[in-house]
Structure formats: structure tokens, C-alpha cells
Amino acid sequence: MLFNSFHFFLFAPFVIYLYFKLPKTWQKGWLLVASVYFYAVFKVPFLLLLLFSIVITYYSTLYQVRANNILIKRILLWASIIGNLSILYFFKYIDFSFSAWNTILGLDSCDPGYLAKWGIILPMGISFFTLQAISYSVDVYRGIIPIHKNLSEFSLFISFFPQLVAGPILRAKDILPQFEGWKEFQKNNFFYGMRQLSWGFFKKTILADPVANAVDLIYGNPGSYDWTMMWFAVFLHAIQLYCDFSGYSDIAIGTARILGFRIPKNFNRPFFAINLSDLWARWHISLSSWLRDYVYISLGGNRVSEVRAYFNVFITFFLSGLWHGADWAVLAWGTFHSVLIVLERFVFSFKRIKNFMDRIPQYIIWIYPFFIFNFALFFFRAKPIEGKTGIEVALFMIERAFSFEQGETLNLSIPIWVCMAFLFTVDLFQEKKEDYFEKLLNHRALTYTLCALILVICLLIYSVTTSQPFVYFQF
Template sequence: MLFNSVEYLVFLPVVFILYWYLNSKALVARNVLLLLSSYFFYGWWDWRFLLLILLSTVVDYFCGIYIEKGNTKKLKLIFLWLSISTNLGILIFFKYFGFFIESWISLLNSLGYQAVSYWTMNIVLPVGISFYTFQTLSYTIDVYKRKIPAEKDFIAFSVFVSFFPQLVAGPIERAKSLLSQIKKRKNFKYSQGVSGLRLILWGFFKKIVIADSLAPHVDRIFSNYSNLHGGILFLGVIYFAFQIYCDFSGYSDIAIGTAKLFGINLMVNFRFPYFSRNISEFWRRWHISLTTWFRDYLYIPLGGSKISKINSVRNVFIVFAVSGLWHGANWTFLMWGVTHAVFYLPFFLTKKNSRFSKIVAWERYLPTIKEVLQIITTFFIICLGWIFFRSETISDAFRYIERMVFDFHIPYSYRSGIEYVVIIVILDWLLRKDENGDLSVLDEINRIFRWVIYLFFGFWVMSSFNTYEAPFIYFQF
């Protein structure tokens, strides 16, 4: 079920009313409702793939218990690797099997062997599999490391795995945070409800008004890049940069806002990434839940930066490469990750990757000239990576770049999407101090004027709402 669908606009109020109608002491009943609602939400797309979620849930539930009960380190490791192999096995089969086989066949053909693709098959990629797989993996790893106790409540654990607001595109939550909230008795708080609805409205605005308006321009430019001027291609990648940002951060806002309606706080996933002053700051502000996951469960276990310089550099490239492949089974995603690693490396080697903890112009209305140049330079580097991310093949990406550097004439007909870029940049700048991701900065505005803003954006979203339900970009990952 899509957030931006009529079905969801009916589904959410019904679940919300039933949830708070249940007595606050009936925690089990509330969690059963959340579990059934989450399965219904996911099963609306294809009920058969609920079996995969159930399999991950059952395996990790029992693995967590037996890891905790294990008398020896060897026994604990056996159940840890059972969890890891099961989850990654499912992920690799559904997401990467065809890619590996086709790549192998292409390699053999390039060497002169006429390989026949007996093993290729049309495997449907389950929505959200990369997200809930990583979420459950973090649970068993944390149990093994004794960071959290094994969960004995199967219903609560099942809700942790399948909680519908963040099930298909994150944020990727940790059990220590989400599971503890699921098991906590709570009463409805008006302020939290208002905060949730405000975030949902903001998310719908970014998705429906901005991202979906830019999408046709992006599709037209990238699909016909060989026949267009370089200036148009330059505009196309800028449009895509803001399309994917508003699409994905819009989803995260709706997910976080929806969770707040049920008294649950999810982690912030975006902190105005396009105002970053270098690539390392960008990765602290973009898809934060995934970035921190790779830091905690891949980079640090590999040794992090507490080993030799050459091995630390190796770890950086591994993390960015795996992050690229996490997004999809295509060499373009790998190239996207490696490109970011190359630009990240100078800051890592000079130990400047931790600069800029606060958003730009934190105590000022406007940035300095130096900050403007830093932001523009960083944004252009990010856009270079987006070309690989959006292109069908690496060859397409390089040809796109080649054509983009020549002839910067932009016909007037291709400028119709610029206003959406300008709008979101201005709004993000005004909201940039919202480090907590709850739009609390709006509370500083006069109440009447604040409600005028809500109504204005609400009408804007409704007027832009299309009967065609455009899926979120990150659903494919």
C-alpha cells in the first residue's frame, strides 16, 4: 500500500482510532492490532511475500533467544550465523541472483565462450526487503554483543520487524529504540499527534508537489539524453537530485509522522543534506539510518580507523561499495558508491571528515561566500554521483557526462521545473535549524499564522494529488 493513495488515507485513520480505542493497559491487544495492520499494509501489494517477513521474524526471534542462552561462544556464533545466513540468503537470492548470473554470462561471452543463460529467471523483488532485513540483522548482532537482551514477546518482536510506517523504506531502526517503545504502555499526547500530522503534511508536500512534479522532466531528459543539449542534461541531473531527495525524505517524514500518531518516535533520516559543505557532512545528513548501520555493523567490525591507514582506506571503499550495491543489483550503483568514496577519501585522510556538526549558518540568516562556494561544490559532486545512480548502464552515465560538458543552451520548454527546485531550497533553508526532524521550529510562529500555513500547504497537496499513485523511488531497493 502506498502512502500517497486513497486506500492509505482510509487505512490510517481506521487503525489510529482502533489503536487508541483499546484500553491503554491492553498492550498486547494494541500490538496485535499493529501487527495485523502491518501485515495488511504490506500484503496489499502482494500477500505471498508476507511469508518472507514471517520467516525472518521466526528465525531471528529464536536465534536471539538461543544466542542469549548459549553456554559457549561457539554455540552463540552458530545461531548468529544462522540468522545472518538466512537473512542475507533471502536478500541475495531475490535481489542479486539474476545480477550475478547475468554478469557471469557476460564475462564468459566477452572471453569467447558462448554461455547460455539456463539459470536466469524473472525474480520479483519484494518491496522493502533491504530495509527489514537490515533491521532484523541488527537485532541478532546486538543480542550477540550483549547490547540488548533477547526479546521473549513474539508479538512485540513481530511488530518490531514489520511496523508498517517504516517497513518498506525505513528509517532502519534499532531494537534498543523501537522495540522498547513497542513494549511500553502509552497514552495519547495531543502535542505528539500534532507533530505527527505536521510531518505527514510536509512529507506529502515534498513527495506529491515537488518530487512527482519533477519526475516527468527527469524521465524525459534521461531517456533522451543522446538527443539533447548539454545544458538540458545539466538541468536534468539537478532535477533528479531534488526529485530523489524530496521523494525519499518525503517518505521518511510521512513514516516518522505516522509513527508519532501511535506514540512512537523513529530516528531522523535526513537533516537538509544539500546544505552540506563537504561530502563527509553530506553522508551525516543523508539516509542517516543506513549510514549509521554500515558504520556500526560493517565499518567498525572491519577495524574502522583504528588500524593501519591502508586498511582504513580499504574499509572506507568497502563500506561505500556495499552501500552502492545495497541500493540495487547494477554496476551503476557500485560506481555511485565508489565515486562517493573517492571524494570522501581526502577528508578522511586529513581527518576533516568530522567537521561541521551544526547546519550551515546556524546562528545567522545567510551563509558566508565561502560557505556558499562549499555548498555549491559539494552539490555538484553529489550530482555527478546521481548521474550514475539514475542511468541504466555505466556507459550511459559516461555518455551523459560527456554530452553534458558541451553546449549549455537550455530551451525555454525545459525550464518549467526550476520553480520546484527554488521552492524546496527556500523552504529547507527556512527550516534548516530543525535538527530534531519534527518541524518544531514552526511552534515559534503565531498560532493563527501557523494554521494558515497548514491550510495553504494542505490545499496545495490536494490540488496536486493525482489519481495515478506514483511509487516512491526507494521502494525498488
């Protein structure tokens, strides 16, 4: 089920209302049923993948704790990790593996050894719930959390519908304790939740979707547009991605909060970062922290030689790029970021350079990571068009961006520009005056009115048209 749909506007109030009317013993069961239904709306057979992830993670971890032999513990840990990664690989990367095989060996469809794509459909949320399951297995093995023996609560941890299909990626220590006990309706949770999910709907429906239409036009036929439109496209795509993904996270956090659950934030105003590493620490926080804890630290982190530490950074960000998509252009995007972050870490290790950067006004510093992020999006968004691969489209757009060639232009409507300015103003206000901003939002009459207005507008839009799917559903 899509958040940005008329279906969800009926589903969520019904689930929330009944949840608070049920007795303690039925609440978690109702949430589990609602979560299963929420996922089944996409494709019922994909429930088997969710069930597989739950079962293999729960039982391998359960027997891991009972085992007395360290070798058996490790085998069971790897059974959980490999089991989850295997379904992720098969559904997300198998066709890309075939493509890579054919490309590397220079094979076409007539050659022996050519591997044709199977056309595997990517299940919603598989990139998120598999990582969530792996983190649980590793945390139990490391002794960070105790084993959770309640299968229904563990199933709810993996399948919790607000964050099931696009995160944030939850940790067991953050959410499993919250499943204990009875939840009763609280006005403060409702107020905060409505505020958060309304802001998410504003980002997604009122900003991301209209901006996406302009981005699609330029990327779909870049040769027809003016050179300035190449830069316009990547700038708009940065706004689209931020509003789309952080919008989903806001809706997830808000919905969960109304139900009485606190989900960690997934974005922290990334476009006000002071460098590229800081930007990625603020963007998709749950994935960045997951990679830090389960990849970077597992590789040795910075407890190794300086050269090895740089290698660990590169591998971690390279895997982040690979996670974002099974595509050559996305792989190039991830490699680009990996190299730059390693280079940035090396350059900023010199005290003189760091001191120089510290003297530059912050509003100028913000330009550097934002520009790099935008430039890399030439690759991230590029899709094959007639006669060109995704990478060729990206390279063509980069060349055209510096060519000063004339062509068609397009612009957004004034209301979209106003909404975009409002978004950046709010983010800047929170960045600099967060405490004061929270006090402003405590004027509930004003906040509730704005929330109601946003939700009514979105409901009207969903009743007459279909909103674009969230971008991160394809990851």
C-alpha cells in the same frame, strides 16, 4: 500499500482512530494486524519473506542467549545473518549475479554456460527489514540490548507499518521499549505528526513527482537535448531523490508520532553539508549509521593502520552503493563515491589544507559536495535505452554535458520553481535558525492551515491520478 495513495488516506485515520479506542491489551495486536495488511496489499505471498525474517531472527537470537558455548552463540548469530542476507541476495541480486557472470565471461545467449535471468520481482522493503533484523541479532550478541522474549512485540518491531517498506531502519533499543505500556492520544504528538507528514507529502507529491517527469524525459532520450539539459537533469534528479526519500521518511515519522512512537530522523539537510562525508552522514542517516556500526566498526574502523582504515572506509561505502541497486551503473556510482570519500579523507588529513578550507565562506563550501553528488547521479539514474546500457547512457550524458552541443530544452513551471525555492529556504532556515524556526511553527493555526491545504491538494491528486512509486522502493 503506498503512502501516496487514496488507499492510505483511508487506512491511516481508521488505524489511528481504532488504535486509541482499544484497551491496552489489544493495541499492539491491532498495530501488528494493520502492519501485516499494509504489507499484504503489495503482494500477499511476500508476507512469507517477512515471516521468515521474523522467525529466524527471533529464534536464533533466543537460543543464542541460552547457549553456554561461544561457538554455538556465533553459529546462531551467523544463522540469523545468513538467513536474512540469503533472501535479500536471492530476490535482489540473483539476476544481477547471472548478468555479471555473462558479462565477465563474455557469454551471449547462444553460448554454453550462459545464465538467463529469472525475472525475480523485488519484494517491497526487503532491503530495510532484513538489515533491521540483522542489527537486532548483532546487538544482542554484543550485549548492547537484552533479548526480547515477547514474539508479538518483536514481530511488530520488524513489521511496523510506517517505516516497513522504505525505512528509516530502526534499532531495537530505540523502538522496542516504546511498545511497552498503553498509548493514549496526545495533542502534541498529533500536532507534530501532522506537521511532519504534511511536509513529507509536500516533498513527494508537489515536488518530487513533477520533477521526476522532466528527469525521465531527458534520461529517456539524452541525445535530443541541449548540453545544458544534461546538468539540468542531474540537478533535478538530486532534488527528486531528496524530496522523494526524505518525504517518505517524514510521512513515516509523522504517522508513527501520531500513534505515540518516536522514530529517529533520516535526513538532516544534506545539501548544506561541508564535504562529501558530511553529506552522507546527513543522507539516509539510518543506513549510514547501520553501515558504520555493523560494517565499518566490524572491520576494525579506525583502530587499525592508516592504510587499513582507508580500506575499511572504501568497503563500507562500496557496500552502500551495492545496497542501492543490483545494476552496473549503480555499482559505478557507488565505486565513484567510495574512491572520492577515501581521497577526501586523505586530503583533509593535512592540517594546512583543512585550515585553508575552514577560511572559505560556508556558502561556497556547500557547492563542492553538492556538485559531486549531482555529477555522480549521471550513473545513479542512468537506465538502458535502445542500443545503450545504463553505463553507456551515463558516459554519453557526461560527454554531451561538456560538448556544448545544441538541442531541445525544457523547463519546469513557475509554481514548481517557487516550491523548490521554498524547500531550500525552509532547509536553510532550519540549518541556521532551528530554534527560531520551531517557535514559528508553534503558531498552530497557521501550521494546521498549511497542513490541511497540503493534504487536501494531495488527496485531490490521488483521487484522479496515480502518484509515482517512491524511488527507494526499488532498492
